[in-house]
Amino acid sequence: MPRLWNETIEAHRREVRDAILDSTAALVAEHGLRSVTMSQIAEKTGIGRATLYKYFPDIEAILSAWHERQITGHLGHLLHVQAQAGGAGERLAAVLEAYALLSHESRGRHDPVLTAFLHQGEHVTRAHQQLRDLIRDLLAEGSATGVMRDDLSPDELASYCLHAISAASGLSSKEAVRRLVTVILAGLRPAS
Amino acid sequence: MPRLWNETIEAHRREVRDAILDSTAALVAEHGLRSVTMSQIAEKTGIGRATLYKYFPDIEAILSAWHERQITGHLGHLLHVQAQAGGAGERLAAVLEAYALLSHESRGRHDPVLTAFLHQGEHVTRAHQQLRDLIRDLLAEGSATGVMRDDLSPDELASYCLHAISAASGLSSKEAVRRLVTVILAGLRPAS
CATH class of the missing domain: 1.10.357.10 (Tetracycline Repressor, domain 2)
Structure with missing residues (x-):
């Protein structure tokens, strides 16, 4: 059932995306816009930097x-x-x-x-x-x-x-x- | 009567200053901010560039x-x-x-x-x-x-x-x- 499988992947992608947005908002609120890096965001989200860059090109x-x-x-x-x-x-x-x-x-x-x-x-x-x-x-x-x-x-x-x-x-x-x-x-x- | 003489000079300076502001506003309205030069302003005001720079350092x-x-x-x-x-x-x-x-x-x-x-x-x-x-x-x-x-x-x-x-x-x-x-x-x- 490829349809269901695709839906599972889609749901997972949305969850990761939401988690990235939440981590970034928290880091910016805490440290200010200019001091936050992609590495910090990846770490706080609990994913690798390479994965983060598959979702977003920059902050x-x-x-x-x-x-x-x-x-x-x-x-x-x-x-x-x-x-x-x-x-x-x-x-x-x-x-x-x-x-x-x-x-x-x-x-x-x-x-x-x-x-x-x-x-x-x-x-x-x-x-x-x-x-x-x-x-x-x-x-x-x-x-x-x-x-x-x-x-x-x-x-x-x-x-x-x-x-x-x-x-x-x-x-x-x-x-x-x-x-x-x-x-x-x-x-x-x-x-x- | 040095007082009167000073007042005359002061009145003259105010007139020149007002004329510079009027010329600049007219030039900017006509040509846009970026294309107006100090030379154009001096010419439109009817004064020399050196005089203009005695009043204002820049546009x-x-x-x-x-x-x-x-x-x-x-x-x-x-x-x-x-x-x-x-x-x-x-x-x-x-x-x-x-x-x-x-x-x-x-x-x-x-x-x-x-x-x-x-x-x-x-x-x-x-x-x-x-x-x-x-x-x-x-x-x-x-x-x-x-x-x-x-x-x-x-x-x-x-x-x-x-x-x-x-x-x-x-x-x-x-x-x-x-x-x-x-x-x-x-x-x-x-x-x-």
Whole structure:
């Protein structure tokens, strides 16, 4: 049964790949981007250097893959939150709070050079676009059902939300992040 | 009367300096940052190259000085708007609209490398801090007089305003910018 055998190999490859990403993230968090070597990563993962190079050509490629996995996880979390029961108002509130808390948690965790490097990837642009679409669709639904203002287009309202929410990364506590989300939502109420 | 003579020289130097900044800004806008030379700047200003070098060592120094003059002008405009008659609500609305329109007008006018270079200057940090203080003081006054919400600190509300308003640079028209300001202000109304 070559199919099953191939699936086993595929599953093994994914596990090794995930383990490499985890080891690298831990080493970079501990020692900083510039001092981590491919040998350290191989050792921490428990594989040989030759095997490591079969998966990734260099540390930059590993970090990109790690970041893509993080972003995909975050986006999955937001899609899950969005799919909960409730009207557009409650679902938008839940998505904005979840996204604001994610932004808040990753604030200042990486050095600026690493952040700039990670954010130049195409997967970041794609994830931002998906998040923007998700928020815009909820706003369109909210405007159509009268729970949100309709004197601006859903696109304009999405710009407002996404820019305002970027304030979350500079706030000092989760409570402050929740207060920010309250203010953003107040701006979206139907014009009286 | 040596005092008067010094003042005349000082006024002349300021005029030449301003003319150099104007010529450089015009040349960069026309030909791009990388193709402009000190010789072109001297020629367009109507001075010799040796004179130009008495004022500025290189093009980067000229552009920094030009940007500082722009920022100072913008900040002066916002302070002027803020000093108009009216309650904290009207004055904040006027300042936010003026700032949003300035951000909107300068959108995509410069190439990204030039923008990154110009924004690393200390004068930019200082100007941002002054703008933040101005907005925070208006918010504190508005919260104290009951025309704005007081369930967040003026600092938190200022973060919300400044992040939300950065959406202005991506909007397509002045009308869209005014709509954005309406939404931001709606978020600031007292919690009912």
